Amino acid sequence: MATARHAVELAGLRHVFPGRGRSVQAMEAVRNVDLTVEPGEFVSIVGPSGCGKSTILKMIAGLLRPTEGGVRVWGEEVTGPRREIGIALQDATLLPWRDVVGNCLLPVELHGKVTDEARERVAGLLKRAGLAGFETRRPKELSGGMRQRVAICRALADDPTLLLLDEPFGALDALTREQMNIDLNRIWRETGKTAILITHGIEEAVLLSTRVVLLSERPGTIVDVITPPFPPTRTRELLSRPEFAEVCGQVRDRLFAGERAASATETGA
Numbered sequence: 001m002a003t004a005r006h007a008v009e010l011a012g013l014r015h016v017f018p019g020r021g022r023s024v025q026a027m028e029a030v031r032n033v034d035l036t037v038e039p040g041e042f043v044s045i046v047g048p049s050g051c052g053k054s055t056i057l058k059m060i061a062g063l064l065r066p067t068e069g070g071v072r073v074w075g076e077e078v079t080g081p082r083r084e085i086g087i088a089l090q091d092a093t094l095l096p097w098r099d100v101v102g103n104c105l106l107p108v109e110l111h112g113k114v115t116d117e118a119r120e121r122v123a124g125l126l127k128r129a130g131l132a133g134f135e136t137r138r139p140k141e142l143s144g145g146m147r148q149r150v151a152i153c154r155a156l157a158d159d160p161t162l163l164l165l166d167e168p169f170g171a172l173d174a175l176t177r178e179q180m181n182i183d184l185n186r187i188w189r190e191t192g193k194t195a196i197l198i199t200h201g202i203e204e205a206v207l208l209s210t211r212v213v214l215l216s217e218r219p220g221t222i223v224d225v226i227t228p229p230f231p232p233t234r235t236r237e238l239l240s241r242p243e244f245a246e247v248c249g250q251v252r253d254r255l256f257a258g259e260r261a262a263s264a265t266e267t268g269a
């Protein structure tokens with residue numbers, strides 16, 4: 001009998017950054033991370049600054065090899081970047097000399113030939129992201145929020161099945177970020193992708209996710225997983241509901257309980 005494939009499987013994941021001479025010591029960033037993500041899920045990873053969130057994402061993307069343990073995407077061991085993985089980072093990193101469409105088509109070009117189908121897909125993504133009419137603009141002619149939308153469209157342009165997002169809205173103002181979250185929820189639902197988001201924003205994680213994974217202080221390891229009990233369509237109205245505040249409170253308590261425990265260990269309290 002064929003077994004169902006998980007979207008992502010992290011097993012006993014550990015990463016140690018090597019030291020450099022006497023001045024920089026080796027650093028264990030991530031320890032013993034086990035996580036399975038199912039197709040169509042939206043999983044956020046939250047945790048204190050420097051606890052290894054980006055390191056985990058880079059290992060999933062095939063940009064960094066684990067020191068121990070393994071990463072599987074759609075059942076296959078990840079040993080390098082793969083076409084079915086799209087990635088968007090905090091900094092949109094668009095090519096300034098290319099227009100919006102040209103930037104979005106970049107991963108398609110890198111993986112092969114730009115087909116009519118790819119052009120149509122990009123046009124559809126830009127429309128969904130509220131960028132119709134801006135196709136021929138250059139990055140400097142866009143707002144920060146628009147640039148991030150382009151980065152997300154670019155990440156989806158080659159039709160990946162797994163979308164990895166590393167703080168894509170971290171540099172945006174609160175209002176724009178809220179709008180981007182609502183847009184991202186819609187894009188996620190409409191495209192049916194599996195998504196993993198790294199974020200510092202507890203509200204953002206709870207608003208967008210089917211599951212929120214909480215990491216400890218470095219070396220980051222999973223301390224809890226919280227499942228926001230809301231249907232897939234997340235609206236602005238949800239943000240002011242008491243149930244929403246309650247789940248955010250749970251995440252916050254769990255994260256700060258971890259921090260308190262870590263500082264008590266340090267001080268011997």
Ligand SMILES: Nc1ncnc2c1ncn2[C@@H]1O[C@H](COP(=O)(O)OP(=O)(O)OP(=O)(O)O)[C@@H](O)[C@H]1O
Nearest residue numbers: 017027029047048049050051052053054055056218
């Ligand atoms: N290329 C690298 N070489 C050496 N150490 C690194 C490298 N990249 C990250 N680190 C270290 O690994 C640890 C985890 O970094 P990482 O960027 O994964 O954390 P993070 O949780 O994403 O942080 P933040 O929330 O502040 O973005 C940090 O202590 C960092 O200094």
